[in-house]
Amino acid sequence: MVVMRPSREISALLYIGFWFVTQFFSGIGSLGIQTAETGGVAYWAHIGGFIAGMALAFIFKIFPPQPGQSTKTSLTPGTG
Numbered sequence: 001m002v003v004m005r006p007s008r009e010i011s012a013l014l015y016i017g018f019w020f021v022t023q024f025f026s027g028i029g030s031l032g033i034q035t036a037e038t039g040g041v042a043y044w045a046h047i048g049g050f051i052a053g054m055a056l057a058f059i060f061k062i063f064p065p066q067p068g069q070s071t072k073t074s075l076t077p078g079t080g
Helices: 012-029 041-062
Strands: none
Touching: 012 041
């Protein structure tokens, strides 16, 4: 028999912080002997993507798009 407990809401900041720490320590743990089970590329890719996303969010907060400035681009020359 499976007993389900009610879910509890937690802060997104707390969850993201926990996720980052687990990815970081898993990445550190993957730096030892390389085996099929410890290929740590994905951990470091997650950490790099997280840091890049935070940096871009910071940049966009400092330099927001100007009103009326188009954010769409066209792949067809001369149409966008």
